[in-house]
Amino acid sequence: MKTTTESTDLRSKFAAEFEVIESGMNGGSKSHIHSIRRAAIEQFTVLGFPTIRNEEWKYTNVQSLVNRNYVLSFRHEAVLDRAAIEPFLLDSLNAYVLVFVNGFFCETLSSLPAVQGKIVVGSLAASQQAYGMVIREHFAQHADYSSDAFTALNTAFAHDGAFVWVPDGQVLDRPVHIVSVADARSSDVFAQPRHLIVLGKNSQARFVETSGTVGEHMGFQNGATEIYVGEDAVAEYYRVQDSGGQSALVNTLNVHQEQSSTFTTVTATLDGLFVRNNVNILLNGERAEAHLNGLYLPTASQHVDNHTLVDHAKPNCNSNELYKGVLDGNATGVFNGKVLVRPDAQKTNAFQSNRNVLLSETASINSKPQLEIFADDVKCSHGATIGQLDEEALFYLRARGLGEDRAKALLLYAFASDVLDTIALAPLREHLEIRVAQRLHKDF
Amino acid sequence: MLRIHDLRVSVAGKEILQGINLEINPGETHAIMGPNGSGKSTLASVLAGRADYEVLGGEVSFMGKDLLDLAPEDRAREGLFLAFQYPVEIPGVSNANFLKAAVNEVRKYRGQEPLDAMEFLALMKDKAKLVEMDPSMLSRSLNEGFSGGEKKRNEIFQMAMLEPVLAILDETDSGLDIDALRIVAEGVNKLQNEHRSVVLITHYQRLLNYIVPDHVHVLYKGRIVKSGGKELALELEEKGYDWIKNEVAQAAV
Ligand SMILES: Nc1ncnc2c1ncn2[C@@H]1O[C@H](COP(=O)(O)OP(=O)(O)OP(=O)(O)O)[C@@H](O)[C@H]1O
Numbered sequence: 010m011k012t013t014t015e016s017t018d019l020r021s022k023f024a025a026e027f028e029v030i031e032s033g034m035n036g037g038s039k040s041h042i043h044s045i046r047r048a049a050i051e052q053f054t055v056l057g058f059p060t061i062r063n064e065e066w067k068y069t070n071v072q073s074l075v076n077r078n079y080v081l082s083f084r085h086e087a088v089l090d091r092a093a094i095e096p097f098l099l100d101s102l103n104a105y106v107l108v109f110v111n112g113f114f115c116e117t118l119s120s121l122p123a124v125q126g127k128i129v130v131g132s133l134a135a136s137q138q139a140y141g142m143v144i145r146e147h148f149a150q151h152a153d154y155s156s157d158a159f160t161a162l163n164t165a166f167a168h169d170g171a172f173v174w175v176p177d178g179q180v181l182d183r184p185v186h187i188v189s190v191a192d193a194r195s196s197d198v199f200a201q202p203r204h205l206i207v208l209g210k211n212s213q214a215r216f217v218e219t220s221g222t223v224g225e226h227m228g229f230q231n232g233a234t235e236i237y238v239g240e241d242a243v244a245e246y247y248r249v250q251d252s253g254g255q256s257a258l259v260n261t262l263n264v265h266q267e268q269s270s271t272f273t274t275v276t277a278t279l280d281g282l283f284v285r286n287n288v289n290i291l292l293n294g295e296r297a298e299a300h301l302n303g304l305y306l307p308t309a310s311q312h313v314d315n316h317t318l319v320d321h322a323k324p325n326c327n328s329n330e331l332y333k334g335v336l337d338g339n340a341t342g343v344f345n346g347k348v349l350v351r352p353d354a355q356k357t358n359a360f361q362s363n364r365n366v367l368l369s370e371t372a373s374i375n376s377k378p379q380l381e382i383f384a385d386d387v388k389c390s391h392g393a394t395i396g397q398l399d400e401e402a403l404f405y406l407r408a409r410g411l412g413e414d415r416a417k418a419l420l421l422y423a424f425a426s427d428v429l430d431t432i433a434l435a436p437l438r439e440h441l442e443i444r445v446a447q448r449l450h451k452d453f
Numbered sequence: 454m455l456r457i458h459d460l461r462v463s464v465a466g467k468e469i470l471q472g473i474n475l476e477i478n479p480g481e482t483h484a485i486m487g488p489n490g491s492g493k494s495t496l497a498s499v500l501a502g503r504a505d506y507e508v509l510g511g512e513v514s515f516m517g518k519d520l521l522d523l524a525p526e527d528r529a530r531e532g533l534f535l536a537f538q539y540p541v542e543i544p545g546v547s548n549a550n551f552l553k554a555a556v557n558e559v560r561k562y563r564g565q566e567p568l569d570a571m572e573f574l575a576l577m578k579d580k581a582k583l584v585e586m587d588p589s590m591l592s593r594s595l596n597e598g599f600s601g602g603e604k605k606r607n608e609i610f611q612m613a614m615l616e617p618v619l620a621i622l623d624e625t626d627s628g629l630d631i632d633a634l635r636i637v638a639e640g641v642n643k644l645q646n647e648h649r650s651v652v653l654i655t656h657y658q659r660l661l662n663y664i665v666p667d668h669v670h671v672l673y674k675g676r677i678v679k680s681g682g683k684e685l686a687l688e689l690e691e692k693g694y695d696w697i698k699n700e701v702a703q704a705a706v
């Protein structure tokens with residue numbers, strides 16, 4: 010009996026795993042980073058996996074997912090060849106590619122800059138020695154592990170992921186493509202990539218992250234990314250979730266923006282069994298600008314949850330948010346968009362919109378905008394709509410000879426293209442235009 | 454070409470068309486006039502296949518087929534075209550892309566090869582010239598932000614592209630300036646021939662100066678209460694509808 014309890018109680022399994030890893034560390038267990046890991050595992054043990062009694066997880070139930078018998082990725086040697094990860098690659102990006110299998114860097118599948126100049130593009134584990142100072146300055150400073158269980162868990166096991174450092178005034182000449190694959194060919198697997206991106210003053214960089222599962226079993230990835238965007242820096246971070254198969258994803262993006270910086274993120278969820286995306290943006294300097302956009306197209310019994318938080322901590326900042334969803338089959342969706350305007354943050358402009366189309370009677374979405382405004386001189390607006398396709402528009406197109414399915418596809422594609430249009434990285438936009446068209450059966 | 458027999462239609466439980474009879478032969482031009490709310494647009498919409506109407510009775514045959522049995526897209530493919538009184542704005546769908554799909558759907562239905570990009574472009578240029586439409590409007594989203602007159606002109610442009618056998622123009626003249634009215638009317642005239650028919654729904658004689666009707670009908674309270682030649686329109690312009698309303702009231706006594 011005891012073994013059954015052990016194998017299904019993922020929380021205790023992680024706690025035990027932590028002890029094993031720690032005891033194998035020798036001197037490393039005294040390091041600064043490890044002291045954070047220890048604090049995080051203690052926090053996770055207190056918090057446990059969230060239940061639907063937790064307000065932030067009210068409509069997203071992870072209990073059945075965390076009750077599976079996962080192989081924790083530390084115990085698993087994963088070897089994938091290029092063919093296996095092909096679906097997650099985007100050659101047209103002409104990017105530096107960092108491939109992580111079960112959360113660990115896979116050098117043979119990656120392609121790094123030929124010569125490392127001032128800019129660092131590599132793996133977090135491999136960069137600990139050479140860039141310890143930068144890492145210590147930022148690691149776990151932007152991702153809050155005190156209240157969010159998944160972030161605590163990720164922090165406790167943070168060992169590898171992408172590390173990108175663009176020093177002051179530097180511009181990354183190509184996008185960085187982070188590929189996170191769970192190798193679930195032989196069993197359910199739980200992986201936790203941890204990425205750290207530090208962008209100095211007046212620097213520029215673009216990122217694409219694709220994630221998914223290879224194999225027939227469940228691949229659960231609890232990923233966390235921290236991005237520090239320095240003064241006047243400009244950054245884009247795109248997340249593409251388009252993996253077939255058994256894919257569960259909790260993906261948390263934590264962004265810290267300094268004065269006059271611009272950050273744009275787009276999250277496109279085209280496939281995946283269970284997806285929870287978090288975006289937490291702190292606008293920590295005046296005149297900073299954040300754009301958060303998302304598109305989700307769940308079908309069958311897929312679940313997609315987008316939680317966003319924009320924290321306006323300083324005056325004169327702008328935030329702009331557009332999330333759109335098309336839900337079919339028995340799909341369920343959640344949008345929760347919180348905008349916090351602190352007392353200091355006068356002259357804030359914050360706009361948020363969430364629009365959804367339900368294609369079936371059994372699809373559903375819970376949409377909740379949350380504005381908490383503590384300053385008086387601000388411009389904030391939000392809106393959420395849930396509806397069917399516009400019947401008038403549909404009739405108009407059909408009256409011109411378009412079949413019903415095709416007319417619907419055309420309208421859905423038009424609905425979705427608003428979000429795709431916000432993708433400045435052209436090869437990615439073109440790729441997604443094709444994929445979205447395929448998903449919506451817009452066959453022309 | 455089109456035969457409507459005793460068509461009765463209700464919307465939201467209210468009987469709007471109360472027994473319409475109308476026959477349109479190839480090459481003919483008909484004008485339908487009548488006071489606001491008499492059911493003109495309802496008739497046009499029912500013919501085009503809008504869903505929210507309930508047909509209570511009657512028959513409509515078009516090109517030998519039971520029109521009411523066809524899906525809206527099949528009516529269009531058979532050659533029926535409705536220029537909407539209020540064209541819908543569809544953001545994100547480009548005028549040109551949409552029309553390419555529409556034209557090729559219609560061609561497919563007729564057993565013709567689809568037009569390739571070059572052929573389509575040439576056709577579009579040609580037809581845009583016919584209605585003197587600014588080519589920049591073709592790359593814009595369908596009707597989005599178009600002025601009232603631009604929307605109407607776009608309807609006629611679509612008609613030119615699709616070459617229907619029966620075109621029903623629902624108040625296409627309203628919202629057009631004087632020059633645009635002439636251009637659009639000339640466009641319609643150029644498209645007409647002995648196989649193609651036009652139904653003009655209008656309130657004004659000025660359109661009928663350009664497109665001269667063979668028959669004029671007055672629709673009032675869901676019925677065609679009077680039909681005549683082109684002189685009837687002139688008479689209505691001069692005297693209004695009161696005399697017709699009186700005639701109807703008298704007949705009912
Ligand atoms: N969806 C609807 N629900 C309720 N009533 C409707 C609906 N559609 C049309 N009607 C009513 O049907 C009647 C006929 O409308 P219709 O639009 O056909 O008139 P019309 O002759 O085209 O008028 P106009 O000259 O003003 O364009 C009107 O009284 C209108 O209010």
Ligand SMILES: [Mg+2]
Pocket residue numbers: 493494495538623624
């Ligand atoms: Mg009308």
